Amino acid sequence: xxxxxxxxxxxxxxxxxxxxxxxxxxxxxxxxxxxxxxxxxxxxxxxxxxxxxxxxxxxxxxxxxxxxxxxxxxxxxxxxxxxxxxxxxxxxxxxxxxxxxxxxxxxxxxxxxxxxxxxxxxxxxxxxxxxxxxxxxxxxxxxxxxxxxxxxxxxxxxxxxxxxxxxxxxxxxxxxxxxxxxxxxxxxxxxxxxxxxxxxxxxxxxxxxxxxxxxxxxxxxxxxxxxxxxxxxxxxxxxxxxxxxxxxxxxxxxxxxxxxxxxxxxxxxxxxxxxxxxxxxxxxxxxxxxxxxxxxxxxxxxxxxxxxxxxxxxxxxxxxxxxxxxxxxxxxxxxxxxxxxxxxxxxxxxxxxxxxxxxxxxxxxxxxxxxxxxxxxxxxxxxxxxxxxxxxxxxxxxxxxxxxxxxxxxxxxxxxxxxxxxxxxxxxxxxxxxxxxxxxxxxxxxxxxxxxxxxxxxxxxxxxxxxxxxxxxxxxxxxxxxxxxxxxxxxxxxxxxxxxxxxxxxxxxxxxxxxxxxxxxxxxxxxxxxxxxxxxxxxxxxxxxxxxxxxxxxxxxxxxxxxxxxxxxxxxxxxxxxxxxxxxxxxxxxxxxxxxxxxxxxxxxxxxxxxxxxxxxxxxxxxxxxxxxxxxxxxxxxxxxxxxxxxxxxxxxxxxxxxxxxxxxxxxxxxxxxxxx
Numbered sequence: 323x324x325x326x327x328x329x330x331x332x333x334x335x336x337x338x339x340x341x342x343x344x345x346x347x348x349x350x351x352x353x354x355x356x357x358x359x360x361x362x363x364x365x366x367x368x369x370x371x372x373x374x375x376x377x378x379x380x381x382x383x384x385x386x387x388x389x390x391x392x393x394x395x396x397x398x399x400x401x402x403x404x405x406x407x408x409x410x411x412x413x414x415x416x417x418x419x420x421x422x423x424x425x426x427x428x429x430x431x432x433x434x435x436x437x438x439x440x441x442x443x444x445x446x447x448x449x450x451x452x453x454x455x456x457x458x459x460x461x462x463x464x465x466x467x468x469x470x471x472x473x474x475x476x477x478x479x480x481x482x483x484x485x486x487x488x489x490x491x492x493x494x495x496x497x498x499x500x501x502x503x504x505x506x507x508x509x510x511x512x513x514x515x516x517x518x519x520x521x522x523x524x525x526x527x528x529x530x531x532x533x534x535x536x537x538x539x540x541x542x543x544x545x546x547x548x549x550x551x552x553x554x555x556x557x558x559x560x561x562x563x564x565x566x567x568x569x570x571x572x573x574x575x576x577x578x579x580x581x582x583x584x585x586x587x588x589x590x591x592x593x594x595x596x597x598x599x600x601x602x603x604x605x606x607x608x609x610x611x612x613x614x615x616x617x618x619x620x621x622x623x624x625x626x627x628x629x630x631x632x633x634x635x636x637x638x639x640x641x642x643x644x645x646x647x648x649x650x651x652x653x654x655x656x657x658x659x660x661x662x663x664x665x666x667x668x669x670x671x672x673x674x675x676x677x678x679x680x681x682x683x684x685x686x687x688x689x690x691x692x693x694x695x696x697x698x699x700x701x702x703x704x705x706x707x708x709x710x711x712x713x714x715x716x717x718x719x720x721x722x723x724x725x726x727x728x729x730x731x732x733x734x735x736x737x738x739x740x741x742x743x744x745x746x747x748x749x750x751x752x753x754x755x756x757x758x759x760x761x762x763x764x765x766x767x768x769x770x771x772x773x774x775x776x777x778x779x780x781x782x783x784x785x786x787x788x789x790x791x792x793x794x795x796x797x798x799x800x801x802x803x804x805x806x807x808x809x810x811x812x813x814x815x816x817x818x819x820x821x822x823x824x825x826x827x828x829x830x831x832x833x834x835x836x837x838x839x840x841x842x843x844x845x846x847x848x849x850x851x852x853x854x855x856x857x858x859x860x861x862x863x864x865x866x867x868x869x870x871x872x873x874x875x876x877x878x879x880x881x882x883x884x885x886x887x888x889x890x891x892x893x894x895x896x897x898x899x900x901x902x903x904x905x906x907x908x909x910x911x912x913x914x915x916x917x918x919x920x921x922x923x924x925x926x927x928x929x930x931x932x933x934x935x936x937x938x939x940x941x942x943x944x945x946x947x948x949x950x951x952x953x954x955x956x957x958x959x960x961x962x963x964x965x966x967x968x969x970x971x972x973x974x975x976x977x978x979x980x981x982x983x984x985x986x987x988x989x990x991x992x993x994x995x996x997x998x999x
């Protein structure tokens with residue numbers, strides 16, 4: 323990386339100059355010339371290189387050069403000095419008759435200095451990569467990556483590592499990005515010169531830098547360093563309270579490791595870019611501030627929080643145990659065991675009766691070339707499960723993030739059943755290899771309505787790599803997108819299918835049952851609440867049909883948005899037979915929709931196994947017609963359906979299987995920094 327620096331010289335005296343290898347010293351030779359000077363010449367030791375601009379026209383390089391006001395002497399040094407006084411350059415001035423009038427002498431000391439990062443993102447800190455100071459997206463991009471240090475190395479007295487300004491365990495270093503200060507030169511710098519590392523005021527609350535007290539000496543024998551406690555061996559260099567600090571110049575050929583952590587995720591007021599600078603300061607006079615003569619800069623981007631879609635392999639399933647969900651829990655245990663995954667049960671003394679595991683949190687991860695770990699996003703909903711993400715999930719290599727909203731701004735739409743993500747898609751030639759986030763909001767023309775709170779929306783948009791899509795979900799009592807849509811893996815086309823709730827498909831199924839002589843088949847048969855009704859009753863209820871026509875129009879609006887924003891064709895969508903009914907909400911007189919029977923689309927996807935709410939539909943030849951239809955629709959995708967009884971413990975409380983569970987999944991193979999933006 324080339325640096326240019328204007329240098330002033332004085333005729334009649336010797337000037338000590340520190341020159342950084344790779345930089346150019348620009349000397350206007352006329353500024354120091356005696357008044358009657360007409361010519362000049364340059365002599366130097368072999369360790370110094372120079373050129374003159376404009377290039378002089380002269381028969382011999384030994385002849386004095388005509389002096390004009392634009393003559394520039396460009397001085398460089400190609401290697402570091404071993405001693406302080408080994409390199410010299412002299413400018414001699416001559417009069418009209420080429421008589422010597424005076425001389426300016428430079429004592430040059432060359433040092434190699436570079437602040438280095440993993441600019442090419444291969445896990446290795448490059449030496450003076452020319453692109454280290456500018457961040458660029460894409461497979462041919464450059465620039466280093468920072469992780470938000472949002473996990474906790476301490477298992478018992480929990481506190482996020484980013485909340486403490488010291489390193490308590492050496493294991494915390496692996497969550498940080500290594501930055502190396504490489505120097506080569508004489509044993510000491512000239513008196514008064516110093517190296518400082520600094521950040522801007524705007525970055526002060528976003529980054530923290532520690533350094534290793536033990537340098538890596540290129541000439542030292544390995545194993546000679548004595549390490550003390552992490553807290554004392556890795557002192558803090560930069561933070562919100564320390565924007566600039568001197569760092570030691572150790573002489574010889576040495577490397578000093580620094581460890582950089584991000585403190586904040588990208589957000590509305592933060593684009594994710596952080597610059598760190600290293601400057602060489604030159605003394606002027608005692609009592610007067612030093613001035614910078616060289617600055618090296620590196621730029622990081624903070625890794626975004628990334629959600630994982632249903633098509634990625636599960637790692638762990640989470641559910642709550644409550645006093646009344648035995649049937650649900652039994653079904654989930656069996657499904658997860660059969661699928662071969664790990665089940666984590668949040669017991670009632672922790673969940674305090676809050677069963678809505680999906681609504682409280684969303685799993686994601688952060689990634690860099692050197693480290694990757696899961697990060698849970700805690701919803702601002704803050705039900706009785708509110709302490710679970712922090713108390714039970716935060717730990718070593720398991721991070722935590724949340725966004726706090728004003729309580730009056732929080733609605734049901736802030737629960738994370740209203741936060742989904744698509745599988746990877748290509749839309750009009752633009753690739754989304756990490757999928758697109760999906761949220762539910764109020765209808766665009768609504769003068770009032772519920773929306774996901776702004777602080778969460780701002781956070782999701784700022785991550786950039788999974789550009790969000792807003793759907794209309796406020797027509798539902800609960801208002802969550804998982805009540806009418808989900809994604810399942812598929813062996814063909816786009817490698818997935820979008821499943822949509824469809825009242826039209828429900829009425830088509832029931833009309834088929836009536837036409838085949840099963841009009842008296844009962845829904846909800848055998849349930850304790852006595853709500854059994856027949857196919858004929860449903861088809862004869864004109865009010866219910868009108869309500870479902872409205873619901874279908876709301877879903878069709880979202881269908882069109884999803885087709886457009888995800889690049890889907892009709893063949894990529896499967897309609898599930900689900901009816902709804904309109905009721906008044908708890909806090910509103912407005913009519914909104916709830917599922918008429920357990921909502922088939924509100925499922926859990928575990929590889930090829932689907933955990934689906936048992937619908938208690940009409941039976942034909944001893945088999946539930948809704949279950950049979952669901953199995954028929956999924957068997958072409960080689961997906962197996964398991965129906966779980968959540969009627970009393972979830973459906974009656976306006977939720978289903980997906981609402982009561984959560985899945986932590988493997989991260990994408992695709993690296994987010996390779997995105998074309």
